[in-house]
Amino acid sequence: MPGASSLDYKFTITPNGQPWYKLQGLVNGNIFFNCTRCSEKVGFISIQGMMDNATPAWDQQRDTLKYVMEELKMKLLDIKAKIITTCEPLSLQGSMMCKQESSGHSSASWEFGFDGQIALYLESQSRRWTVFHGEGRLLKETLASDRAMTDLLVRTSAGDYGEWLKHVLCPQDGVLSTAAAVSKATRKTPITAIIPVILACSVTVGILCVSLQSQVLRAELSGQ
Template sequence: MAKPRNSLRNRFQKLSLLVLLICLRTKQLADTAFLCYNSTLKKPTSGPWSQEVIGQLNKQCFIYCYSTNTNCYPNGVLGNRLIATKIWETQVDTLRDLSDLFKQQMIHMKQENNSIREPLSLQARMCCWQEVDGRFNGFWDFVLNGHKMAHVDSSTGEWIEVDPGSRWMKEMWEKNMDFTAFLKMTSQGDCMTWLEEFKSQWEEKLEPTASTTTTPDVDQSSSMANDPKIAVLLIILPYALLLFYVF
């Protein structure tokens, strides 16, 4: 038996409204600025430590730091715009401090845990963004020798062990109040300040350009926040299908 025309019209109106809400929500999240810094610290079996930092605004690389002195350079058109901002050097100084701090923690970690052997590799990823309602949020992710170890929520300061064998690292760093406080201050304070300063440049709607510096691939899978459109669609799609069959 065919459905009444009014029932079909109501179903179409509901689906149209849902699509409109998805589009509006997706646009809001797409306009959100995300600032991330990916730090990599390595110690080969023989040789000095090496450090590398890649800064990205909405996935576009704008700063690249490398070598034992953590020299930092602007990358691409966006980087050349941001280097003219008043807090560029403050950002560079903080990134150098973070690299030195991670190096100290790696040395201490090796002393505390005899199972850690060279070569060593630590990846630290910090991201911050502003929610649609204006609230700021952020996190830290840590990867040791290719294994995801810990996640830190910037708003609460809570440490979450990711790998079952990462409890020792979580407990060691959790007890280091100075280290934990510095991480929270950087992600909640510095990162948010930089984001406010930098996002006005992003709003210029710069066209993507070829990078002037060759940089390695960066893992973008740490947080769903880095791809808000996919997150929204994955959440709304089941409801759209439900409405289609019910109404």
């Protein structure tokens, strides 16, 4: 895979809101996936070269993220009374970020926050939590104390994302490769391949001219 590749899912969870969560996916900074959840209706968008969202890969991606959102919602409800924020209703914002360097090195992390400020950071490979302010400490205690929840966050970001990147990027790379191949072939077309086409066009034009002249001559003779 040439160059660095990144996958970023930004989310907002508002337990009592409609929709109760919003999710946006970006690959290499380009939006390719939008999802809102207020009922069973889920919306998607795609950019050129992306795979059809009806494939099993998309279904797996959607179902996994939906499950993570539901688990985070339950954790948020558990500590809601202890969190002091200026936003009403209470809303958790965050993102899951995954990156693969051209060298093959990969990294993955989670960010969580309130009122537009990052409160808690998880480095997935090392399982290291970093607290930025008070609400982050409470959120860390809730998430880190639940082994199954931590495993879910780590597995989703550091494990599943590799497959997701492959399914998201490969079709796009294919489109770019095809376009490049066509452009390359056009640039390398030899002059010897163009000359026969020019000659054929010239012969065709000459035949048409002779035919037209014959028709005009017959018309003049008929008039006499």
